[in-house]
Amino acid sequence: MSLKAAKEALLRKRYTEAIAILLEYCQDSPDPGTKEYIQAQMWLVSAYQRTGRADKAIAICEQLQENPDPQLQQWSRKSLVTLRAALEEAPDSGIKSNPDVASVVKSKPNRYRKGNVTLALAxxxxxxxxxxxxxxxxxxxxxxxxxxxxxxxxxxxxxxxxxxxxxxxxxxxxxxxxxxxxxxxxxxxxxxxxxxxxxxxxxxxxxxxxxxxxxxxxxxxxxxxxxxxxxxxxxxxxxxxxxxxxxxxxxxxxxxxxxxxxxxxxxxxxxxxxxxxxxxxxxxxxxxxxxxxxxxxxxxxxxxxxxxxxxxxxxxxxxxxxxxxxxxxxxxxxxxxxxxxxxxxxxxxxxxxxxxxxxxxxxxxxxxxxxxxxxxxxxxxxxxxxxxxxxxxxxxxxxxxxxxxxxxxxxxxxxxxxxxxxxxxxxxxxxxxxxxxxxxxxxxxxxxxxxxxxxxxxxxxxxxxxxxxxxRSLDRPKLHRNFRRDLLIQTAPYTGLSLGLGLSFTLFWLYNNWLPLSLSIVGLGLGIMFQGSLRYPSYRKVADTDLVGLLVDPYASTLCGQPVQIPGELLGYGRHDLQLGYTLKLEDQSGSIYLNYLPNLKTLYADPGQIIQQMEILAGESVLATGWFRRGEISAIDLSTLKPILENPKSKAKTLVSYHQLWNNVLSSAIVFLGLMVLAASSLF
Incomplete structure (x- = not known):
């Protein structure tokens, strides 16, 4: 039996069949320390839980806690809490009815008895x-x-x-x-x-x-x-x-x-x-x-x-x-x-x-x-x-x-x-x-x-x-408060440009006709600098979470990054569409997510081979990703650091450092400097 067959049975919710396949696979596996064996054990926990045999799932989790992998230990601890709570919960013998379900003659529970019906739409x-x-x-x-x-x-x-x-x-x-x-x-x-x-x-x-x-x-x-x-x-x-x-x-x-x-x-x-x-x-x-x-x-x-x-x-x-x-x-x-x-x-x-x-x-x-x-x-x-x-x-x-x-x-x-x-x-x-x-x-x-x-x-x-x-029970004021904050971040460059333009019209009599252009450029640069400081907040409140917790968070922002720290395995990497960095893929115990990696200017263009070599070394390794999560079209993390969890003196793996904040500051400073240069040059004519 193969893990592929077990996964297919789980996807189709045939848990009894999945349990039989996984038990046979584990018995035939020569090495209990392989990644495939551990994956089979984790799927067994899930299958046992869904068939109401929490006691067997708990026994497997207790064995997995002895594994040296810190991620697996963390997953086992979280699973044990849930399983023990389910085991202690009194069984409910009553049959609960769904008030939204009316009596439909000869119909399946998920569809009507015939097609070509008429439905009301506002x-x-x-x-x-x-x-x-x-x-x-x-x-x-x-x-x-x-x-x-x-x-x-x-x-x-x-x-x-x-x-x-x-x-x-x-x-x-x-x-x-x-x-x-x-x-x-x-x-x-x-x-x-x-x-x-x-x-x-x-x-x-x-x-x-x-x-x-x-x-x-x-x-x-x-x-x-x-x-x-x-x-x-x-x-x-x-x-x-x-x-x-x-x-x-x-x-x-x-x-x-x-x-x-x-x-x-x-x-x-x-x-x-x-x-x-x-x-x-x-x-x-x-x-x-x-x-x-x-x-x-x-x-x-x-x-x-x-x-x-x-x-x-x-x-x-x-x-x-x-x-x-x-x-x-x-x-x-x-x-x-x-x-x-x-x-x-x-x-x-x-x-x-x-x-x-x-x-x-x-x-x-x-x-x-x-x-x-x-x-x-x-x-x-x-x-x-x-x-x-x-x-x-x-x-x-x-x-x-x-x-x-x-x-x-x-x-x-x-x-x-x-x-x-x-x-x-x-x-x-x-x-x-x-x-x-x-x-x-x-x-x-x-x-x-x-x-x-x-x-x-x-x-x-x-x-x-x-x-x-x-x-309906969500904190609506918090949702709208966060949205107003994000609007401030989104409009900061335009606000800076407008303030610079307005200030130039107020002080036009002090200088010359180049004043509106120069102060507008300076205001734009300061706005981008302010925007970056809010898009990448401090790590003093970094959240140790997983991918699922990020995806189901209704308060997640599209602009203001949430500082997060996620352990997982680096699956691979690819060049960003705009050639300004790299996109990495991280898999944790629940799923996978993309990481946006932005090296410094020297390594990005002068020595890209060094970056690729480091990513090749880290690929397939257990790593700890730290960065800022955003929920948008593509939910992703703007990477801050990516370091191997297991420190091996013989390994050449090094911590990858991303420079999102630095690039933002360099860009904004360059724009401000350009505005000041225009102002200084105009005074000579």
């Missing part, structure tokens, strides 16, 4: 979507019209009525052409990144028969043709739709999505895409993202060319980076439409399947699959990047949820990992994060799906009513 969601769709269309048309005005300005100094009429007519013509050509543009662009295999309903029926039923019923009710179905051989869990007319829509899914979802969850994802046909958001998004797809295609082409080119590599990479930035900025045009339509599409998925819980599980499994496919030091998958607005959820904001559920499925933590939703539901920074997301945050979508569960009289997934109840 009117505001429909109004928000209608307004967002109108704004998106006007933005695209306005950009086309603005380009025409810019071109007219190049050839004529006077904007006559004739020019304006010509610009208006040309905008209408080009907008119409773009509207009908946008599916072709998206399809041509997608062919450059991957190959789409077009399949039939019969092919899909072999994989997901319920999805076929949902598609056929929807198309019959809407009196439209069956959408063209595509399959991409990619391990990233992706599903997206594009097209202009309902009769010519294309729904494409990846092999990775079909592999990680169950039949009812696949049906829910297809129903979500059908929801885009129902509210026509698929046409609006296709129309608005087509120009951005061309820009992203330019980015990909320049990136490939830079690898083959013998000259001007850096210039090509710079232009490719600029094109990627323009593409990301272009996604903001459709953010309102895609974000507001996600609530309507979730409702359609729940109505067509009669199974809102399936969509709930699909969202969390997709997030977990995204985490599993993320590779250290590798660029983001072009499939994910190019279909960000067209897909089911935003891969950028799904990572924290995916990390929590990866830990949950591994069964390596006793924390209530469902609390990871509290941050998205109640932290004010979640509003800021969602504003930059192509879709509503997963926690907020599940909250709405839970309301459909209640309407259908079903049992909700992930104890979500309890999570909502716990959220």
């Amino acid at each position: 009117t505001k969601f429909r109004l928000y979507y209608i307004l967002a769709a109108f704004v998106t269309i006007m933005l695209v048309v306005g950009i086309i019209f603005g380009i025409h005005l810019w071109l007219i300005g190049l050839v004529s100094l006077v904007f006559t009525t004739g020019w304006l009429i010509a610009a208006t007519i040309s905008t209408i013509v080009l907008g119409t052409i773009l509207f009908f050509m946008s599916p072709w543009i998206v399809e041509i662009a997608q062919k450059q990144y991957h190959r789409t295999q077009w399949v039939t309903l019969a092919d899909l029926d072999e994989i997901a028969p319920e999805a076929v039923t949902v598609i056929e019923k929807f198309c019959e009710l809407q009196n439209i043709d069956i959408p063209r179905l595509g399959l991409i051989e990619d391990r990233n869990p992706v599903a997206f739709i594009y097209g202009i007319l309902p009769n010519s829509a294309r729904i494409v899914v990846s092999r990775g999505l079909l592999q990680i979802l169950d039949d009812d969850e696949i049906a829910a994802v297809y129903a979500y895409q059908l929801g885009r046909i129902r509210n026509l958001s698929f046409a609006i998004v296709t129309f608005a993202t087509a120009p951005a797809q061309l820009i992203y295609l330019l980015h990909v082409w320049l990136s490939r060319l830079s690898f083959r080119a013998r000259r001007a590599k850096n210039a090509l990479r710079l232009i490719a980076t600029i094109a990627n930035g323009i593409y990301n900025f272009g996604n903001y045009i459709v953010l309102l439409a895609t974000r507001t339509s996600s609530y309507l599409c979730d409702r359609t998925a729940a109505e067509l399947t009669g199974n809102p819980n399936a969509m709930t599980r699909a969202l969390t499994k997709i997030a977990r699959g995204l985490v599993q496919q993320t590779q250290l030091g590798q660029p983001t998958s072009r499939l994910l990047e190019s279909t960000r607005a067209l897909g089911t959820c935003d891969y950028k904001t799904a990572i924290p949820i995916g990390m929590a559920f990866e830990i949950l499925y591994a069964g390596q933590s006793e924390h209530n990992l469902y609390k990871v939703f509290l941050w998205e539901l109640f932290n004010p920074w979640a509003n800021w994060l969602e504003w930059h997301s192509t879709h509503a945050l997963i926690g907020r979508r599940i909250k709405q799906l839970t309301s459909y569960v209640k309407q259908l009289g079903l049992t909700s997934e992930y104890d979500f009513p309890l999570i909502l109840s716990e959220g």
Whole structure:
């Protein structure tokens, strides 16, 4: 028997089978000191606990306490406290009823007895979507019209009525052409990144028969043709739709999505895409993202060319980076439409399947699959990047949820990992994060799906009513107080610039016309310096915690780092996307997290081989990471120090020191010095 089979049994909650596999593995293991043997023992503790045999789990933990590894000793102590408390707790023989569950005839506990139900959704969601769709269309048309005005300005100094009429007519013509050509543009662009295999309903029926039923019923009710179905051989869990007319829509899914979802969850994802046909958001998004797809295609082409080119590599990479930035900025045009339509599409998925819980599980499994496919030091998958607005959820904001559920499925933590939703539901920074997301945050979508569960009289997934109840007991004044503090940090450079500009206008009579520029630069530098002092607070209150404790903290900040200290194993490293440092991956007893490592200038550019050598030595070793944790799109730790836990005189491993504070101070000081130089130079003329 292998550990892989045991892990699969644990993930599927077949604990008795997992126990049998793990016991056989431990008996056959020749060396009880190996990492694999210890992992098997830890999984046995988890399996025994979940089957109600806390006594056997306690016996294993007591043996593990004798292991010399300090991390394992700490894990054993924490587990013993929980297990002994569970052993002493009196058994509850009563059967508790769920007040949210009504009597549903012939229905499973997690789904309704039939599909095509009608669910209530607040009117505001429909109004928000209608307004967002109108704004998106006007933005695209306005950009086309603005380009025409810019071109007219190049050839004529006077904007006559004739020019304006010509610009208006040309905008209408080009907008119409773009509207009908946008599916072709998206399809041509997608062919450059991957190959789409077009399949039939019969092919899909072999994989997901319920999805076929949902598609056929929807198309019959809407009196439209069956959408063209595509399959991409990619391990990233992706599903997206594009097209202009309902009769010519294309729904494409990846092999990775079909592999990680169950039949009812696949049906829910297809129903979500059908929801885009129902509210026509698929046409609006296709129309608005087509120009951005061309820009992203330019980015990909320049990136490939830079690898083959013998000259001007850096210039090509710079232009490719600029094109990627323009593409990301272009996604903001459709953010309102895609974000507001996600609530309507979730409702359609729940109505067509009669199974809102399936969509709930699909969202969390997709997030977990995204985490599993993320590779250290590798660029983001072009499939994910190019279909960000067209897909089911935003891969950028799904990572924290995916990390929590990866830990949950591994069964390596006793924390209530469902609390990871509290941050998205109640932290004010979640509003800021969602504003930059192509879709509503997963926690907020599940909250709405839970309301459909209640309407259908079903049992909700992930104890979500309890999570909502716990959220109401959070310290709201503290949440908003922390948010106001973070706003002060975020706006410090702009505040400094504004104060410098205002002071220059107050004292303009004392100097010359260069005073506003110089004092503005000085104010900007001082603002950045002040921002750094708050982003990286003192270590006098450093918290000794683990990854789970950080992920489920509803008070975690996006800007102000929380000083933390986490023991774990360094899994690997990779160069940062902007080539300004390195990204490291640390695994503790519960999961893994990324570390942002920023060396000093000398070692970063003059002697990078020394850094790589030290990281190679530390890879696979037990280390203690100290730094500042932030919860955002990617929950990560800005590293301060990384040192080996076991001091070995024969080993060449040394402590890695990161210089985030130093770089901030150097940058801010350089800006202040520049402002003073401008002020001094202006006095000579």
